[in-house]
Amino acid sequence: MLEVANVSKKFGGLVAVDGVDFEIDRGEIVGLIGPNGAGKTTLFNTITGVLDPEEGSEITFNGEDLLTLDTHEIARSGVLRTFQIVRVFGEMTVLENAAAGALFGTDASVSQENAQRRGREALAFVGLEDKADMEARNLPIAQQKQLELARTVASDPDLVLLDEIASGLTPGEIEALSNTIRRLRDDRDISVFWIEHIMDAIMGTADRIIVLKSGRKIAEGTPEAIRNNEAVTEAYLGADNS
Amino acid sequence: MNTDTLPGTRKLALVAAVFVLAPIPIAGSGYGVGVLTRVLLFALFALALNIVFGHNDQLFLFMGGLGGIGAYTTALVADTVGVTAWLALPVAALVCGIIGLSVSWISARRRFTVILISILTLNLQLVFAEAFIGARDLTGGSTGFPYELFSISGIAGAVGIPTKVVLYYVILAFLMAAMVLYIWLINSKYGMAFEAIREDEAAAESIGIDVVRYKTIAGFVAGVIIGIAGTLLAREATYITPSIFTFLAVDVIALVVLIVGGIRRTYGPIVGAVVVEAIEAFLSNYAADWRAAIFGALLIVLFLYFRSGVIVTIRDLLEAYDLVSSGGSGGGGTPAETEAE
Numbered sequence: 001m002l003e004v005a006n007v008s009k010k011f012g013g014l015v016a017v018d019g020v021d022f023e024i025d026r027g028e029i030v031g032l033i034g035p036n037g038a039g040k041t042t043l044f045n046t047i048t049g050v051l052d053p054e055e056g057s058e059i060t061f062n063g064e065d066l067l068t069l070d071t072h073e074i075a076r077s078g079v080l081r082t083f084q085i086v087r088v089f090g091e092m093t094v095l096e097n098a099a100a101g102a103l104f105g106t107d108a109s110v111s112q113e114n115a116q117r118r119g120r121e122a123l124a125f126v127g128l129e130d131k132a133d134m135e136a137r138n139l140p141i142a143q144q145k146q147l148e149l150a151r152t153v154a155s156d157p158d159l160v161l162l163d164e165i166a167s168g169l170t171p172g173e174i175e176a177l178s179n180t181i182r183r184l185r186d187d188r189d190i191s192v193f194w195i196e197h198i199m200d201a202i203m204g205t206a207d208r209i210i211v212l213k214s215g216r217k218i219a220e221g222t223p224e225a226i227r228n229n230e231a232v233t234e235a236y237l238g239a240d241n242s
Numbered sequence: 243m244n245t246d247t248l249p250g251t252r253k254l255a256l257v258a259a260v261f262v263l264a265p266i267p268i269a270g271s272g273y274g275v276g277v278l279t280r281v282l283l284f285a286l287f288a289l290a291l292n293i294v295f296g297h298n299d300q301l302f303l304f305m306g307g308l309g310g311i312g313a314y315t316t317a318l319v320a321d322t323v324g325v326t327a328w329l330a331l332p333v334a335a336l337v338c339g340i341i342g343l344s345v346s347w348i349s350a351r352r353r354f355t356v357i358l359i360s361i362l363t364l365n366l367q368l369v370f371a372e373a374f375i376g377a378r379d380l381t382g383g384s385t386g387f388p389y390e391l392f393s394i395s396g397i398a399g400a401v402g403i404p405t406k407v408v409l410y411y412v413i414l415a416f417l418m419a420a421m422v423l424y425i426w427l428i429n430s431k432y433g434m435a436f437e438a439i440r441e442d443e444a445a446a447e448s449i450g451i452d453v454v455r456y457k458t459i460a461g462f463v464a465g466v467i468i469g470i471a472g473t474l475l476a477r478e479a480t481y482i483t484p485s486i487f488t489f490l491a492v493d494v495i496a497l498v499v500l501i502v503g504g505i506r507r508t509y510g511p512i513v514g515a516v517v518v519e520a521i522e523a524f525l526s527n528y529a530a531d532w533r534a535a536i537f538g539a540l541l542i543v544l545f546l547y548f549r550s551g552v553i554v555t556i557r558d559l560l561e562a563y564d565l566v567s568s569g570g571s572g573g574g575g576t577p578a579e580t581e582a583e
Binding site for chain 2 (some may be wrong): 019048050055070071072074075080081083087088089090091096099100101103104105106112151155237
C-alpha cells in the first residue's frame with residue numbers, strides 16, 4: 001500500500017533521513033522507533049508532503065506518487081496523521097474538530113449533517129463522545145491527542161501516521177489506546193504507522209517494527225526479533241550513555 | 243453550529259428594520275442621513291475586512307485603493323461603454339474581486355504572514371493612490387469629477403423623497419445582501435475551513451483543507467464587497483477625488499470599526515460603525531477643533547477596555563449585574579470568543 005524507497009532528507013549538512021526503504025501493507029500495524037533525533041518525525045513529514053525529500057527518493061501510496069501531491073491532497077488520498085506536539089483546533093468544540101476531519105478529508109462532497117454524524121461516530125470510537133461540546137483547548141493534552149486520532153478516523157482514511165500518541169498516558173490509558181489502535185485495523189480496515197517511545201505500548205500492538213538511528217534503518221522485524229536485536233539494544237544504550 | 247439554512251434570520255430582519263426606520267426621525271436632515279449612510283458604508287468595508295482579516299488573518303490595508311478602483315472602474319465602464327452604472331458596477335466589483343484574489347493567491351502560495359500581507363497591500367494602496375492622481379485623463383487627477391451615477395435622482399423624483407435618502411436605502415440593500423452572504427458563508431463548509439486555517443494552518447492542511455484555495459476565495463469575496471463599497475462611497479460624496487480613497491480615510495476607519503465592534507462577530511461591523519460614526523458626528527458638531535485629538539484619545543480607551551469588541555464587553559457587564567441571563571450569545575455562528583485576559 002505505502003511504498004517508501006531510498007528516501008533521504010538533508011537539513012543543510014545534517015542528514016536527517018538517509019536512504020530509507022520500507023513498505024506498509026493493508027491491515028498492518030507498523031511501529032517506528034529509534035533514539036531522539038533518529039529522523040522519525042522527519043520521515044513522517046516527507047510522507048505527508050510537509051517536507052520535500054532529496055532527489056531520488058520515491059514514495060507511492062496505492063500506486064500514486066505522493067511526491068507530486070500537496071499535503072492536503074495526500075490527506076485526501078487517504079493518508080492522515082497526528083502530530084507529536086498536539087494540533088487540535090482549540091477554539092472549536094471537540095465535535096467540530098472531528099466533523100472537520102469528515103468534511104475535508106475526502107474528495108467526495110460531504111454534507112455538514114453527515115460530517116457531524118461521522119464526527120460523533122469517530123469520537124465514540126476513541127471514547128470522547130461525552131466531551132463533544134467542550135472546547136477542544138480545555139481537554140487535557142493526552143485527550144487532545146485522542147481527538148487528533150478521532151479527527152483522522154472521521155475522514156475514513158486507509159493509513160494513519162501516529163506521532164507519539166501514547167505520551168502522557170497512564171498505563172491503564174495506554175492499554176485502552178492499544179485496543180483502539182487494534183480496532184482501527186480490525187473494525188475500520190485502517191493501517192497504522194506509529195512512532196512511539198513507550199515500548200510497552202508499541203511492542204504489544206505492532207505487527208512489525210522499523211528501527212531508525214541517525215536517519216538510517218538499522219533493523220526491521222517482529223517485536224520479538226527487535227527486542228533481541230543487538231544493533232537495536234546498542235543504539236538505545238549508546239544513546240543513553242552519550 | 244446551527245443547522246438552519248440561515249441561522250439568525252430574525253435577528254438580521256430586526257436589524258434591517260431598525261435601519262429602514264432610522265431616517266424617519268431625522269427626515270429632511272441631509273446631514274443626519276449623511277451620517278447614517280456613512281454608518282452603512284463603513285459597516286460594509288468592515289464586513290469585508292472581517293471576512294478576509296478576522297476569519298482569514300489576511301490584513302488587507304488597501305481597502306481605500308481597492309474601493310477607488312471600484313469607483314473609477316464603474317464610472318469609466320459606464321461612460322465608455324455607454325451603459326447604466328447598474329451594469330458597470332458588477333464589472334467593477336469583479337475587477338476588484340480579481341485583484342483581491344490575486345493578492346490572496348500570491349500571499350498564500352508564498353506563505354506570507356499577516357505582517358507581510360499588510361506591507362504588500364499597504365504598498366499597493368500607495369501605488370493606487372498615486373495612480374488615481376497620475377492618470378489624469380481617466381480620473382481627472384486630484385480635482386476629480388462629479389459622481390452622480392445610478393440615476394437615483396430619477397427614482398427620488400418619482401417617489402418624492404430626497405436623493406440622499408434613496409441612496410441610503412440602496413446602500414442598506416447592499417449591506418443586508420452582504421450580511422446574508424456573510425452569515426451563509428461563515429456557517430457553511432467555507433466558515434469551517436476558515437476557522438481551521440486561522441487556528442492552525444498545518445493542522446488544516448493535514449486534514450485535507452486546501453489552504454491556498456480557501457484564502458483565495460476569501461480574498462475574492464472581500465475584493466468584490468470592497469469594490470462595491472468604494473463605488474457607493476464615491477456616489478455618496480457625489481464627487482470623486484483621490485482624497486476619498488486614502489489609507490486614513492478608509493482603511494484606518496474600517497479597521498477601527500471592526501475592532502471596536504468585535505472581530506469575527508456577525509454584527510461587529512454594524513455595531514462598530516454605529517459607535518465610531520456617532521463619536522465622529524458628535525465631535526465634529528461640538529468640538530470641531532479638537533476632533534482628531536479627542537477621537538484618537540477615545541480610540542485608545544476603546545482599544546484598552548473594549549478590545550474584544552463593545553458587544554462582548556457590554557454583554558459581560560450586563561451578565562455581571564444579572565441583567566441578562568448568560569450564555570445567550572446568538573451574536574454569530576462562529577466561536578468568536580476573543581482571548582480574554
